[in-house]
Amino acid sequence: MSTDLNDFKIIKEGEAEILMHAKNEVFYNKTQVNNRDLSIAVLRTFIEKRQLEHEAFLTRRTKSAEKVLEKNSESVSGSAPNEMPMDDIECNGEREMLDETPQEEPCSVRKDIPESTNGKGKRELKPPRVLEALSASGLRALRYAREVEGIGQVVALDNDKASVEACRRNIKFNGSVACSKVESHLTDARVFMLTHPKEFDVVDLDPYGSPSVFLDSAVQSVVDGGMLMCTATDMAVLCGGNGEVCYSKYGSYPLRGKYCHEMALRILLACIESHANRYKRYIVPVLSVQMDFYIRVFVRIYTSASAMKNTPLKLSYVYQCIGCDSFHLQQIGRTVSKNNSVRYLPGFGPVVPQECTDCGKKFNMGGPIWSAPIHDLEWVTSILADLKSMKDRYPAYDRISAVLTTISEELPDIPLFLSLHNLCATLKCTSPSAVVFRSAVINAGYRISGTHVNPLGLKTDAPMDVIWDIMRCWVKSHPVKEQPSDQPGSVILAKEPAFQANFARAVASLSKAQAKKVARFLPNPERHWGPKLRAGRQITSKHISLLGPEAVNGSLKHDHDDGDEEAQGEAKRQKTADPTLVS
Numbered sequence: 115m116s117t118d119l120n121d122f123k124i125i126k127e128g129e130a131e132i133l134m135h136a137k138n139e140v141f142y143n144k145t146q147v148n149n150r151d152l153s154i155a156v157l158r159t160f161i162e163k164r165q166l167e168h169e170a171f172l173t174r175r176t177k178s179a180e181k182v183l184e185k186n187s188e189s190v191s192g193s194a195p196n197e198m199p200m201d202d203i204e205c206n207g208e209r210e211m212l213d214e215t216p217q218e219e220p221c222s223v224r225k226d227i228p229e230s231t232n233g234k235g236k237r238e239l240k241p242p243r244v245l246e247a248l249s250a251s252g253l254r255a256l257r258y259a260r261e262v263e264g265i266g267q268v269v270a271l272d273n274d275k276a277s278v279e280a281c282r283r284n285i286k287f288n289g290s291v292a293c294s295k296v297e298s299h300l301t302d303a304r305v306f307m308l309t310h311p312k313e314f315d316v317v318d319l320d321p322y323g324s325p326s327v328f329l330d331s332a333v334q335s336v337v338d339g340g341m342l343m344c345t346a347t348d349m350a351v352l353c354g355g356n357g358e359v360c361y362s363k364y365g366s367y368p369l370r371g372k373y374c375h376e377m378a379l380r381i382l383l384a385c386i387e388s389h390a391n392r393y394k395r396y397i398v399p400v401l402s403v404q405m406d407f408y409i410r411v412f413v414r415i416y417t418s419a420s421a422m423k424n425t426p427l428k429l430s431y432v433y434q435c436i437g438c439d440s441f442h443l444q445q446i447g448r449t450v451s452k453n454n455s456v457r458y459l460p461g462f463g464p465v466v467p468q469e470c471t472d473c474g475k476k477f478n479m480g481g482p483i484w485s486a487p488i489h490d491l492e493w494v495t496s497i498l499a500d501l502k503s504m505k506d507r508y509p510a511y512d513r514i515s516a517v518l519t520t521i522s523e524e525l526p527d528i529p530l531f532l533s534l535h536n537l538c539a540t541l542k543c544t545s546p547s548a549v550v551f552r553s554a555v556i557n558a559g560y561r562i563s564g565t566h567v568n569p570l571g572l573k574t575d576a577p578m579d580v581i582w583d584i585m586r587c588w589v590k591s592h593p594v595k596e597q598p599s600d601q602p603g604s605v606i607l608a609k610e611p612a613f614q615a616n617f618a619r620a621v622a623s624l625s626k627a628q629a630k631k632v633a634r635f636l637p638n639p640e641r642h643w644g645p646k647l648r649a650g651r652q653i654t655s656k657h658i659s660l661l662g663p664e665a666v667n668g669s670l671k672h673d674h675d676d677g678d679e680e681a682q683g684e685a686k687r688q689k690t691a692d693p694t695l696v697s
């Protein structure tokens with residue numbers, strides 16, 4: 115590689131600058147600024163919360179120690195107490211025997227953390243150590259080191275020699291803070307993570323395509339209470355293009371519904387949970403985002419053999435009717451409580467008959483997916499607040515604040531969503547506006563929200579028969595042309611609605627952000643905003659013939675139609691990506 119500086123151009127993102135060689139042999143995609151900005155925002159919040167959890171832990175420990183002392187002084191016999199002070203409890207798999215609350219076992223109580231001498235004998239937190247397992251140019255690691263206050267060491271790995279050379283050059287180029295905090299290693303990330311168990315407070319996986327081969331070692335490398343950040347760009351696989359490939363990589367079958375991008379997030383979460391479970395660990399999702407051409411999840415990892423028993427309660431199969439838009443979830447496990455004890459049992463099933471009760475067609479079955487919440491809304495609020503307090507420090511501020519705003523308004527307990535567009539396509543009717551439809555659902559006594567994944571998607575706890583009744587009532591005042599009687603839409607409309615829908619505008623039919631006209635979806639800032647080829651790979655005629663020239667530039671379009679202009683604009687932005695085209 116040439117060392118003539120004229121062969122390089124300088125790329126600046128946030129506080130970091132990297133040297134990019136004219137031949138561009140090392141991976142860099144500027145569209146991933148959204149991904150990196152979001153990760154920085156989450157990292158900042160993680161550091162704050164970790165500190166708060168640590169302080170809460172110390173308070174509990176002091177109280178618990180005081181109780182033990184009290185009991186000991188009361189003890190007449192003077193024999194050894196049978197209660198252990200909290201300080202003696204290991205922060206690992208043993209610990210949960212005494213306390214199951216995740217907050218009780220954060221990384222903050224690691225035994226390798228030295229006692230500080232601040233006069234009070236308080237155990238202080240070490241700054242968090244971050245592993246950027248797949249670092250390429252090191253841009254992300256450098257941004258973490260230079261921009262995130264309170265961060266500790268950042269270890270950047272790559273198994274590609276040119277990338278590691280570039281990363282080391284970039285570390286030097288970024289001055290003393292970078293040199294003191296970031297270290298780069300030429301190694302296979304899987305081997306490194308396996309040989310560094312529970313060592314990193316944050317592990318960041320940002321691979322080409324699928325992260326599946328890295329998950330098993332990554333879940334082992336995170337400390338208890340630490341965080342795994344993970345990107346997947348193989349959306350064609352995760353969204354049902356090749357169900358069997360998805361099954362082989364992630365252990366779940368995808369379905370090709372309009373909700374496929376959310377299903378992709380839930381498949382990835384289920385997969386991470388399954389790897390974590392192998393080591394008596396489990397995940398708690400903090401934020402799960404579908405953006406641009408990829409998904410990215412932020413999950414905390416804890417160890418607890420007993421909490422792990424709850425995993426089957428957080429996973430479900432999905433039955434998707436092949437005729438209409440109906441879908442139904444079947445939880446894998448259930449619990450029965452009796453005399454203060456809980457029994458874990460397989461879920462009751464099937465939750466659907468052989469034929470759809472709405473249209474008479476059969477069901478495809480997908481999953482298992484993560485069906486518990488995919489975000490922690492308290493975290494989302496904190497991340498948004500942090501973000502807003504330092505707007506200027508995020509090059510992609512507008513985009514990520516829009517995504518986080520939409521996420522903050524999602525119904526947290528409703529997996530997947532309906533597409534109003536699809537409901538109307540099934541019935542061959544004109545579409546009510548989103549506000550009118552939302553009003554009818556709210557007036558019927560149910561909750562409804564949008565989803566960050568699709569501007570036309572609607573999350574609701576209304577059962578499918580209520581949804582179809584609302585649509586039947588709509589069609590009564592907006593008649594459709596007669597269709598063949600065996601069509602799903604004809605079968606649905608042949609039934610009379612069980613109740614009269616009320617389409618009068620409900621106050622909550624607009625979300626707070628919509629009412630305040632806060633941006634929720636933004637268009638791409640420029641053309642060619644999409645995945646990039648693996649470094650060194652050329653776009654071939656195969657890519658172009660497979661996906662069309664636009665897709666190769668990362669701008670495959672889907673057709674959508676809705677009264678909501680912002681939603682329409684964004685719907686056009688929705689795209690899929692070829693698994694061979696990567697982040």
Ligand SMILES: C[S@@+](CC[C@H](N)C(=O)[O-])C[C@H]1O[C@@H](n2cnc3c(N)ncnc32)[C@H](O)[C@@H]1O
Nearest residue numbers: 141248249250254272273274302303320321322
């Ligand atoms: C998509 S790039 C990472 C981009 C980077 N995170 C960023 O934000 O700019 C993926 C990198 O992973 C590296 N890689 C792939 N397999 C690896 C492995 N088994 N161990 C370490 N690095 C690997 C590739 O060489 C490539 O540089």
Ligand SMILES: [Zn+2]
Nearest residue numbers: 435438470473
């Ligand atoms: Zn059906």
